[in-house]
Amino acid sequence: MTTMREAWANTLVKLAADDQRTVVLDADLATSTRADLFAVAYPERFFQMGIAEQNMVGAAAGISTMGFVPWISSFGVFLSNRALDAIRMLVAQCKANVKMVGSYTGVCFGMAGKTHHDHADLTILRAMPNLVLLTPGDNAECVAMTRWANAYQGPVYMRMIREQPADLPGEPMAEFFPGLPRVLREGADVTLISTASQTARVLDAAERLAAGGIAAKVIHIPCIKPLDTAKLLAACEGAPLVITVEDQSIYGGLGGMVAEILAESDNTVRVKRIGLQDTWVGCGSNDYLLDHYGLSPDAVAEKVRQWVRGLPAR
Incomplete structure (x- = not known):
């Protein structure tokens, strides 16, 4: 390990x-x-x-x-x-x-x-x-x-993180090309965008959503800057709702970046953000903190369910 x-x-x-x-x-x-x-x-x-x-x-x-x-x-x-x-x-x-x-x-x-x-x-x-x-x-x-x-x-x-990360699905990255988003899972009901080690937890959340009939696309952003915005917009095309999930502040990080990109495009998709609100992180075990701040797979899945249920019928 x-x-x-x-x-x-x-x-x-x-x-x-x-x-x-x-x-x-x-x-x-x-x-x-x-x-x-x-x-x-x-x-x-x-x-x-x-x-x-x-x-x-x-x-x-x-x-x-x-x-x-x-x-x-x-x-x-x-x-x-x-x-x-x-x-x-x-x-x-x-x-x-x-x-x-x-x-x-x-x-x-x-x-x-x-x-x-x-x-x-x-x-x-x-x-x-x-x-x-x-x-x-x-x-x-x-x-x-x-x-x-x-x-x-x-x-x-x-x-980088302290722990051993879970392996992302698909072929392991052999060569890095800056700026390219990675679509790790397809789904038409909601699009989840994450980065760093949080992506593995988002993939787990997508499995839980699938068990309840919600098909989630999962996009992994391994390079925050630079970012190929055209490819990100193409990956988000047709999504009824885009939700960013990050294990850091929602202000100015991944969520802020995705919201900025979509707001300046012709895409009218709604954006929601999951991450740390305007708060300092407290002390505790990893599992406790992930649950407390709504970043565990179960917590992410539940929040996504609530937002998807609130979407107008298509």
């Missing part, structure tokens, strides 16, 4: 064998983010920066000007909040070739408490020009994205 963090680190170890440019910087969290796997394999290319995220970003930006490909490893909350100004000034504005990995994101990290838990990294970083924003749904996507990002020239943020 491999966590997403381990899939990322093991991929970097393999890439570094052929690419001497690849280095990793960590902010005193290597055993948690699993950057320690890279440190063991390539100690001369691993830099332990301590609890100094802003300095780590600055050092990575400087290293990138020397032809290296620096990967920054930390918790998502520290990158998207504590180091935000450095990311803005030194990475995004300068288009620095820095790759940032924000681990321990989403709802399923509540036992750590509010200081270490963030639910708005997508909201914050989606507004950052020049920044590619990746949200892998399973390990295969994470591996493919890591390979792509290491070769890509420019700043990248990849959002």
Whole structure:
């Protein structure tokens, strides 16, 4: 059983064998983010920066000007909040070739408490020009994205979870192409759009809906930015209702993005959003928090049932 963090680190170890440019910087969290796997394999290319995220970003930006490909490893909350100004000034504005990995994101990290838990990294970083924003749904996507990002020239943020993710259906992603939505399930009664590890829970919810006679299409968005809006609109064509589901704030993240795209198009479909409302995430087990915030498969299915029942007859 491999966590997403381990899939990322093991991929970097393999890439570094052929690419001497690849280095990793960590902010005193290597055993948690699993950057320690890279440190063991390539100690001369691993830099332990301590609890100094802003300095780590600055050092990575400087290293990138020397032809290296620096990967920054930390918790998502520290990158998207504590180091935000450095990311803005030194990475995004300068288009620095820095790759940032924000681990321990989403709802399923509540036992750590509010200081270490963030639910708005997508909201914050989606507004950052020049920044590619990746949200892998399973390990295969994470591996493919890591390979792509290491070769890509420019700043990248990849959002990862702590747990081992469920495998998404279909052929595992072998090669990543930025911006493409993935239709993982067909259905004509409602269209569900999700991202990151929440997509697996949405697929489970779709199974529950099917048992009650509701056919749900499920669209997975593995890349928040850039996004091929034409392909997303085509995937939503004819849907009586589009519902976004995300394990972060509904403000400015996936739900906000989809609502913006549909509102500016000729598509008149209604949009509903499931996710964290204007609140901080409390402490608790993963199952408790998913239920409490309406993100478990059962909770998502019930909310979708309520909204579908309220649609006018076709």
